[in-house]
Amino acid sequence: MASESGATAVVLDPKSDMQSSVPKLGANSSLSEEGLELNDGTGEGEESVQPNVDQGVAVPAGPARPADDEILLQENSIKAEEAGKMEFIGDKEPLSALAAEYERGNEVFKAKIQKLGETYGSIRRTRGDGNCFFRGFMFAYLERLLHSQDKTELPRMRDRIERCKQELIAIGYTPFTFEDFLEIFMDQLESVLPEEGQPISLSELEVRCRDPNVSNWAVMFFRFVTSAEVQRRAEFFEPFILGLTNLDVKKFCQTSVEPMGEESDHVHITALTDALGIPVRIVYLDRSGGASDDALEINHHDFVPESAPESFKPDTSGLLTLLYRPGHYDILYSL
C-alpha cells in the first residue's frame, strides 16, 4: 500500500513544508476557553502551560488563520483564474509567437530563438501548472499517432501498460486506486488509433486534452507509470534522487511524482520514457553562450530508451520534442 510507509505525517518536502507551516505561524493559541472549562473539573498541572487566560484577554486578537480547506479553495480559484488565461494545451502557433515574447528581452534568448527557427517551425504552449511536462508529452504523443496512424503502437502500448499495472500491484498499490487513470488514457489512445472506424479529429483531441475530466486523469496515469518505474528500478534512480532531494525513493515518489502539480525533472523524464519506450528530445532555451557568438549552440538532450520502436527515434520525423525553459515545457514542431 502506498500508505504503509507510515512516515506520512512528516512533511519532508521543503516546498510543502513551507506551505504547511507558514500559514500556521499565527495560529491559535490552542488552550482556549473550552480547554479551561474542561480543566476546571480536573484541576491539576495545566496551569504551567496555560497562558493567563482571563476570558477574552488571553489570545491576542489577530486575523483568524484560514482553515486548510479555505486555503485550498482559494488556491483553486487562483488556478481557475490562470486557466482563463491559458488552456492546458494551447493552439499550434508559429515560432514567431515565441520570438514575440522576447522582443524586448535578453539578447541570448533572441539569438537562440532565431537559431531554433532553422529547425523548428511551430510551438504549442502548455499551461504552467506543474503538469506541463506530462501534459505536453501526452499531447505530442497522441497527436503524433493521430497523424502516423501506426497501428502497431496500440498493442505495444497495451503491453507496456499491463506491465506497469503488474508492477504497481507488486509494489503494493490497490488496483482501484490507479485503474481508472489507466483506462482514461487507453480510451484516448484508442480514439486516436481506432481498431475500426475513423480516428477522432485533431480538434477533438485538443478538446479532450483541455477538459480537466480527461486531461488531468490522463496526466495522473503518466504519474503512476513514472512512479512505478522509479520504484521498480529504485537502485538505479536512488543516487539521482538523493542528488535532487534528501528523500528516499518511496518518499520521493509519494511527494514529487504522484501528487498533481509536482514538476518534472530528469528523473521523471528518464523513468517515463523508459517505462513506455517512447523517446523524447528536450531542447533547452536558456542563457548559456553569448548572443554574438557565431557558434551559438542550442543544447538539447535526447532521452532514448533502448526498447523504443524505430518510428519514434531521433533522426526520424516521429521524435517527440519539448522546449524547456527553466520551470516549463512546451511542445515543439519541426519545420
Added chain:
Amino acid sequence: MASRSRLFKEFKEVQRDKKDTDIVLFPDESNIYRWTAYIKGPAETPYDGGTFQLSINVPENYPLTPPVVRCNTKIFHPNVHFKTGEICLDILKTAWSPAWTLQSVCRAVIALLSHPEPDSPLNCDCGNLLRAGDLRGYKSMARMYTKLAASQVKPPSI
C-alpha cells in the same frame, strides 16, 4: 461521475476487508461524499484507550483532490486544531495523490497520533511543550483529554 464510482469501490473494499480493527469507516447512508471514521488511539501513546471520531468530506473531483478530514473528538495533539479539529497532514494537502484511499488516510492519521510533528503545529501550546522537551507535560495533557473526551466514544455497530 468518476469520483462516485471510485467511492463505491472504496466502500466495497472497506466492507470486504475488516481486518484493520483500529478503523471503523463508513459513508453517510444517503450521501457517498460524506464519511465518518472512528479510529483507535494507538498503543503506547497518550491517546491509547481513546476512540476518535473523524468526519470526512469528499470533494467532487476526488481522487484528484484530497478529502477534507476533521477530528470531531477533542484531542490534545500539536497537529490537530484544538477548536476546529482540523488536521495538519501533508497528504491531505500538497502531498495528496490518488494512490491514497479514505482507509489509508485514516491509517495516516493514526500514524500522526504516534508521531506528532511539533515543528508545524496547529496547537501551539501542545507544540511548545514538545519543543521544550516537556514530554511529561505533553503526555499528561494529552492523556487527560483522551480520558475526558475520547474514552467514551464508541463507533456504531455496523
